[in-house]
Amino acid sequence: MTTATFSSIFSPTGCLRKDGVSSSKADTWNAKKVFVKCSVSTKTQKAEKEVRLGVLGASGYTGSEIVRLLANHPHFGITLMTADRKAGQSIGSVFPHLVSQDLPKMVAIKDADFSDVDAVFCCLPHGTTQEIIKGLPKSLKIVDLSADFRLRDISEYEEWYGQAHRAPELQKEVVYGLTEILREEIKGARLVANPGCYPTSVQLPLVPLIKANLIEPKNIIIDSKSGVSGAGRGAKEANLYTEIAEGIYSYGVTRHRHVPEIEQGLSDAASSKVTVSFTPHLMPMSRGMQSTIYVELAPGLNFKDLHQHLKLSYEDEEFVVVLEEGAVPRTHNTRGSNYCFINVFPDRIPGRAIIISVIDNLVKGASGQALQNLNVMMGFPENTGLLYQPLFP
Numbered sequence: 001m002t003t004a005t006f007s008s009i010f011s012p013t014g015c016l017r018k019d020g021v022s023s024s025k026a027d028t029w030n031a032k033k034v035f036v037k038c039s040v041s042t043k044t045q046k047a048e049k050e051v052r053l054g055v056l057g058a059s060g061y062t063g064s065e066i067v068r069l070l071a072n073h074p075h076f077g078i079t080l081m082t083a084d085r086k087a088g089q090s091i092g093s094v095f096p097h098l099v100s101q102d103l104p105k106m107v108a109i110k111d112a113d114f115s116d117v118d119a120v121f122c123c124l125p126h127g128t129t130q131e132i133i134k135g136l137p138k139s140l141k142i143v144d145l146s147a148d149f150r151l152r153d154i155s156e157y158e159e160w161y162g163q164a165h166r167a168p169e170l171q172k173e174v175v176y177g178l179t180e181i182l183r184e185e186i187k188g189a190r191l192v193a194n195p196g197c198y199p200t201s202v203q204l205p206l207v208p209l210i211k212a213n214l215i216e217p218k219n220i221i222i223d224s225k226s227g228v229s230g231a232g233r234g235a236k237e238a239n240l241y242t243e244i245a246e247g248i249y250s251y252g253v254t255r256h257r258h259v260p261e262i263e264q265g266l267s268d269a270a271s272s273k274v275t276v277s278f279t280p281h282l283m284p285m286s287r288g289m290q291s292t293i294y295v296e297l298a299p300g301l302n303f304k305d306l307h308q309h310l311k312l313s314y315e316d317e318e319f320v321v322v323l324e325e326g327a328v329p330r331t332h333n334t335r336g337s338n339y340c341f342i343n344v345f346p347d348r349i350p351g352r353a354i355i356i357s358v359i360d361n362l363v364k365g366a367s368g369q370a371l372q373n374l375n376v377m378m379g380f381p382e383n384t385g386l387l388y389q390p391l392f393p
């Protein structure tokens with residue numbers, strides 16, 4: 001067992017703090033003053049960690065990303081992992097990059113024992129997750145990464161996902177997990193629906209602007225691009241190297257299932273129905289996401305008003321970074337991290353602005369935000385285990 005000792009204030013591990021719970025960038029600054037020496041094992045020892053976690057769907061891309069991120073979490077240890085086709089295998093055999101993680105073998109969900117688990121990350125395909133979560137012990141805190149609980153209106157779920165909602169009672173207690181916007185609600189939640197990657201990249205810039213009436217909530221045009229890991233690890237013809245490399249393609253044109261999720265969040269912000277034009281594209285990159293958003297300014301405003309408002313809105317946030325004027329957000333600059341980089345540009349057409357938002361779809365768009373939410377639900381500093389800097393080049 002290799003053990004690393006950190007005493008530096010720059011420790012990425014979120015070492016134990018003396019001063020209780022907090023949640024934003026301000027907390028990081030405070031935390032710097034109070035970091036104490038701590039030991040972090042490079043192999044997970046559940047006995048050392050206070051919170052025992054289950055990762056359902058650990059053999060998928062978001063599940064394995066949770067495992068990667070948790071390696072540096074001082075309070076969360078994994079006691080249960082599930083897989084479907086890969087049940088019975090170790091994480092290192094399915095994901096050789098995680099071979100140093102000393103974790104239990106993955107089991108089928110039907111064989112899972114939750115008696116040693118306090119909280120669960122549910123990283124399963126949508127459509128399967130409502131039934132599974134319905135069957136879990138009520139004592140568990142749950143962050144669901146699928147789309148199964150994101151839409152409050154169950155008839156809307158049926159319309160966009162093509163099947164009736166299977167856990168309408170549970171839906172009533174769900175909190176939508178866009179951490180920076182709904183932190184207070186997430187604190188008291190038992191079941192959090194983690195946002196989709198596209199909706200995260202879109203709502204983070206737009207919600208504060210709509211709430212402050214700085215943009216017209218109509219005529220919003222969203223052009224989004226995703227890395228291929230957004231489609232999961234399952235083999236699909238459309239995701240073969242030969243289909244993806246050296247080209248891009250639009251999909252879900254006019255009717256992608258993230259439209260109602262985006263519109264739900266923006267309508268909440270506007271307190272009236274907002275509709276958007278949204279087209280996602282698949283890019284020849286393994287991870288990363290960019291949303292380029294075209295908006296109409298409220299009368300008399302220019303792009304600097306939007307920039308300044310976003311700066312102020314997120315100045316205390318750890319993970320949402322509004323860049324200096326003119327700097328272009330790039331997917332390369334958030335890769336492997338929980339950051340969302342945003343900037344606003346003037347359009348040539350008077351009265352319009354262009355917003356660019358980038359995230360790593362697997363981190364802020366999925367597993368990183370899920371961990372951020374569980375930190376909040378469990379009362380730990382929100383950035384715990386999440387201060388990985390972006391991987392560049």
Ligand SMILES: NC(=O)C1=CN([C@@H]2O[C@H](COP(=O)(O)OP(=O)(O)OC[C@H]3O[C@@H](n4cnc5c(N)ncnc54)[C@H](OP(=O)(O)O)[C@@H]3O)[C@@H](O)[C@H]2O)C=CC1
Pocket residue numbers: 056057058059060061062063082083084085086087109122123124125126128145146147195196197229230231232233234361362365366
């Ligand atoms: N990829 C992304 O960027 C994002 C994904 N999401 C959502 O997160 C969820 C997981 O996505 P992702 O990790 O990419 O998907 P993957 O396809 O990579 O992984 C799916 C996981 O679920 C397991 N699984 C599949 N079918 C079943 C079943 N019927 N019963 C039990 N387990 C099953 C798989 O097991 P096995 O491999 O053994 O078959 C695997 O562990 C999805 O709902 C997705 O939409 C959300 C945001 C972003």
Ligand SMILES: CC(=O)N[C@@H](CCC(=O)OP(=O)(O)O)C(=O)O
Pocket residue numbers: 126145146147195196197198226227228229230231232280282365
């Ligand atoms: C590239 C790609 O296929 N992306 C997925 C979205 C991934 C994600 O955030 O979605 P959910 O959690 O809502 O499934 C898609 O377009 O369906």
